[in-house]
Amino acid sequence: MIRTLIVDDQSMIRVGIRAILESQEDITVVGEAENGRLGVERSRSLRPDVVLMDVRMPVLDGLAATRALLGPRRTEGHTPRVLMLTTFDLDDYIYAALQAGASGFLLKDAEPEDLLRAVRVVAAGEALLAPSITRRLIENFVETRPRQLAGDSALNGLTDREREVLRLMALGMSNAEIAASLFIAEQTTKTHVSRILQKLGLRDRVQAVVFGYETGLVTPGGQG
Structure with missing residues (x-):
């Protein structure tokens, strides 16, 4: 319950x-x-x-x-x-x-x-993280903030696949949607998400979305 x-x-x-x-x-x-x-x-x-x-x-x-x-x-x-x-x-x-x-x-x-x-x-x-809500909120705020260049080194610690998963997370996609987009199993997506959070020292998926925008992995109004 x-x-x-x-x-x-x-x-x-x-x-x-x-x-x-x-x-x-x-x-x-x-x-x-x-x-x-x-x-x-x-x-x-x-x-x-x-x-x-x-x-x-x-x-x-x-x-x-x-x-x-x-x-x-x-x-x-x-x-x-x-x-x-x-x-x-x-x-x-x-x-x-x-x-x-x-x-x-x-x-x-x-x-x-x-x-x-x-x-x-x-x-x-x-x-x-519905795109119609969270993405717009984050984009509008990030447009007024300078990019966090300090985040570049953290991004470099991710594999190419992890960077792609993070980008799709920042676009508001669920694990199921990410799995379908990348033609991988949903459980594999969950594993990638867990590793991304661990490597970047982030608390949860929401912080990962914010990180994706602030570092420029995804740009306001764009697709990253």
Whole structure:
């Protein structure tokens, strides 16, 4: 059973999300919170698998709450996955959430089936990197930042195949899509992803996507 916590200052949003999630046999809502501070407190006490976190909230916003749950100063113990609820007009803000450790993003007007898929994907330990959301957010932010030349030496430590897998990850492809594109087994793709994260010293798939853009392996608006 996937345990979820809904953190949003709009009661109608919380009610709607709860109804969708609790219609499923494998998902349950363990609690709600109307601001980031309560979200952090209830996450620590209720120990959900996935926190659905709004971006803009009173008392403590979604970014600060995500940092409190996942950042270097987090309380030791249970660490949930965070799925950000967002809109396209918060690009810089969401990029910071990526750095804080958020596992993915979902538009508030997403279809119910997209919400359910997002929760399951994030709960399974994958990052939700839909090209329509994450790629645009990262591209728009990277356009305003200088390229990280220090990352070139790290890229040189990857094999040609690993660089190609990283490039496709940065384009928002899932493991299955990468496997199909490169004509390799999905398990082989998972192995490549694991080695890439280890070699680059990255925490998760989201950081790998950010790294791909910041080092110029993939360019904003381009294909890398």
